[in-house]
Amino acid sequence: MAIVWNYRIEMLNGLWWTVKLAATSAVLAFALAFVAGVARSSHSLWFNVPATIYVEFFRGTSALAQLFWLFYVLPFLGVDLSAFQCGVIGLGLCFSAYGAEVVRICIESVPRGQLEAAAALNLSRFQILRMVVMPEALIMMMPLLSNLLIELIKATSLVSLIxxxxxxxxxxxxxxxxxxxxxxxxxxxxxxxxxxxVVSSSMRKLETHLSRGRSVSNGL
Known part of the structure; x- marks a missing residue:
């Protein structure tokens, strides 16, 4: 362990880069996942088809290959990105594809009776999505998104190759x-x-908080 202590500055610097990369990639991945997931659950082909192509492409190709393509190929096409930008974009695109499926499945798991009740109240599709579907689906998403976030953190080790x-x-x-x-x-x-x-514990606390708030609202 003396060796690690002697090189603690280097290791702490590496930890900082890992945390920064994971946090930034997670924000991008989850934002894209929600957009693509909602589009995938849409009945409109204008939204569903492009989202499906996006999800299947990035879910079906190697994350490492995507990072290499961004870092080594894009410069030949006139697009110069820093290594950090390539890492964030590569991991964000890859894991957003998996996250989109989580979002889609959870949205489609919301009981149909709640949707019919909301429609009976003459709510618009956007209002139903915002006020009924997403609060319910978000609780179901939390354990799955927590696992996905942990996988993303472990996948940050790939960026050492760029x-x-x-x-x-x-x-x-x-x-x-x-x-x-x-x-x-x-x-x-x-x-x-x-x-x-730490991430797993934080996500469980967030899930508990969201569930408690949902239970209170249902009780009202």
Missing amino acids: TIPDLTFQAKSVISKTYQSGAVLLVTLLIYLLISL
């Missing part, structure tokens, strides 16, 4: 300098585990 000095990149750098991988990899694994536990 020169982003994240936690995995720094760990490999320390190993190449010291030729001692055991302690470095153990600490790296524990850091990823700690991040995942």
Whole structure:
């Protein structure tokens, strides 16, 4: 462990990059997931078909290949993005495709009776989606989105291959300098585990809060 302590600055810097990349990618992924998921659940072909193509493409291709394409191919097409931008966009697009399916499934799981009751009150489609469907579906989404967020955090290790000095990149750098991988990899694994536990706990608290609010509103 003395080796890890000696290189603590590098490891902390890598942790900062990992957290920053995961947070930024998650915001992009969840925003796109909600848009694509709602579009996928729409009966309009103008929304459903493009969203389906988007989801199937990014869900059916490798996240690593997407990162490499953004980082190595786009410059030849005249689009220059930083490594961090490539990482955020690549992970955001990839995981938004999985998130879109979560959103779609949860929206379609809302009891039909609630939709019919809302329609009987002469609510518009947007009002039904905002006031009835999304509050109910969001509670169902939380455990699935929590798992997806943890997968995204672990997938940030891929960005070390496009020169982003994240936690995995720094760990490999320390190993190449010291030729001692055991302690470095153990600490790296524990850091990823700690991040995942914090995220999981936070998402459970958010789920509890949303459920409590829903229960109160139903009681009224």
